[in-house]
Amino acid sequence: MPMQTEPPYSHDQSPKTGLLLCNLGTPTAPTAAALRPYLAQFLSDPRVVELPRLLWWPILHGVVLRLRPRKSAAKYASIWLPDGSPLKVWTERQAKLLQGYLGERGHHVQVRWAMRYGQPSVASGLDALKAAGCTRILVLSAYPQYSAATTASVADAVFAWGRTVRNLPELRLVRNYHDQPEYIAALAASVRRHWQAHGRPNVLLLSFHGMPARTLEKGDPYHCECHKTARLLAEALGLSADQYRVTFQSRFGRAKWLQPYTEPTLIELARSGVDRVDAICPGFSCDCIETLEEINLEARSAFLQAGGKAFHYIPCLNDSHEGMQALTALCEQHLLGWPTRLPPDPSACAHSRQRALSMGAKS
Numbered sequence: 001m002p003m004q005t006e007p008p009y010s011h012d013q014s015p016k017t018g019l020l021l022c023n024l025g026t027p028t029a030p031t032a033a034a035l036r037p038y039l040a041q042f043l044s045d046p047r048v049v050e051l052p053r054l055l056w057w058p059i060l061h062g063v064v065l066r067l068r069p070r071k072s073a074a075k076y077a078s079i080w081l082p083d084g085s086p087l088k089v090w091t092e093r094q095a096k097l098l099q100g101y102l103g104e105r106g107h108h109v110q111v112r113w114a115m116r117y118g119q120p121s122v123a124s125g126l127d128a129l130k131a132a133g134c135t136r137i138l139v140l141s142a143y144p145q146y147s148a149a150t151t152a153s154v155a156d157a158v159f160a161w162g163r164t165v166r167n168l169p170e171l172r173l174v175r176n177y178h179d180q181p182e183y184i185a186a187l188a189a190s191v192r193r194h195w196q197a198h199g200r201p202n203v204l205l206l207s208f209h210g211m212p213a214r215t216l217e218k219g220d221p222y223h224c225e226c227h228k229t230a231r232l233l234a235e236a237l238g239l240s241a242d243q244y245r246v247t248f249q250s251r252f253g254r255a256k257w258l259q260p261y262t263e264p265t266l267i268e269l270a271r272s273g274v275d276r277v278d279a280i281c282p283g284f285s286c287d288c289i290e291t292l293e294e295i296n297l298e299a300r301s302a303f304l305q306a307g308g309k310a311f312h313y314i315p316c317l318n319d320s321h322e323g324m325q326a327l328t329a330l331c332e333q334h335l336l337g338w339p340t341r342l343p344p345d346p347s348a349c350a351h352s353r354q355r356a357l358s359m360g361a362k363s
């Protein structure tokens, strides 16, 4: 990939900081035609499906991309918002709010949002921040728990962009925030608020997106980080071990995924006489198809059909004040990690002195 041609370097540029909030990506419409390119890009990422290409390619192109787009489109249609896919709507809103929250704390940071798959791409977001004069950029992956399939894949996109850039900004990538006290406090506050309004369940179900089980054996910390989030949240809420369950959802393909699986656990709970379950998804920073359709529609119906009496879904933090405060605190901790800089020095070298003179500055 060729390197970009950039405006000549100038010493009189004041340092500016940018923030790129990256989420996974989502189709532009709830149709099979929009789902196909989105799923093709997503499921071609070797960080997501780790099978050898020779084996995976015929399955992806011969089976998955023929059947899944139509099936998934119907699911997206059931949760679509007037302004688009919930994942896009919430991510855009969080980025807008983050700019204000950080500004109130004295951080004048340009905030943009991007999607790892689809548009606006990570590269276009980084290009825009660089074009706006940002010489340091904080990349915040929206996933609280680290996984190679999500966080590391965003890093891949950032590094790929870096290969096209001549004059790189300083880059910092948030790795995770699964145990950040402000994030746990925000989750606990949203659960408590729900319980104040609707009473308490017999069991609180914490459902996380799944991963193939072999990723845990190969050293991916995702499973452990999900369990740590769950333990901290349970402690914050004062729950005993029998008052909550940790499960994994969204199994894809035939391989064994992280267990226990969400839906079979709900069926087992209903059959064993548990009347009310509340479900929360602390692995998602905002609501999306995985929470709104798979949990709030499908899992709810499985629980009720198996004899459960009441199922409450507690939404993701989305644009709530507590959630935004947690994201702000997280960004602030990372922004403060950067060294203090000397003011720009236009006389730092002969060519910039000449530039300053030609632009009419006094020598």
Ligand SMILES: C=CC1=C(C)c2cc3[nH]c(cc4nc(cc5[nH]c(cc1n2)c(C)c5CCC(=O)O)C(CCC(=O)O)=C4C)c(C)c3C=C
Binding pocket: 024, 025, 026, 027, 047, 048, 049, 068, 072, 085, 087, 143, 147, 149, 150, 209, 210, 211, 212, 250, 252, 283, 284, 287, 288, 289, 290
């Ligand atoms: C929260 C972390 C996520 C992990 C880990 C993850 C792994 C993973 N996902 C798939 C396959 C699919 N995921 C899909 C949607 C989706 N996944 C996440 C997050 C994680 N995925 C989010 C936030 C979303 C929602 C996107 C939206 O538009 O709302 C989908 C698409 C939907 C569908 O067709 O079912 C697929 C497919 C794999 C294989 C995987 C493996 C590590």
Ligand SMILES: [Fe+2]
Binding pocket: 209, 250
């Ligand atoms: Fe996923």
Ligand SMILES: [Fe+2]
Binding pocket: 223, 224, 225, 227
């Ligand atoms: Fe673990």
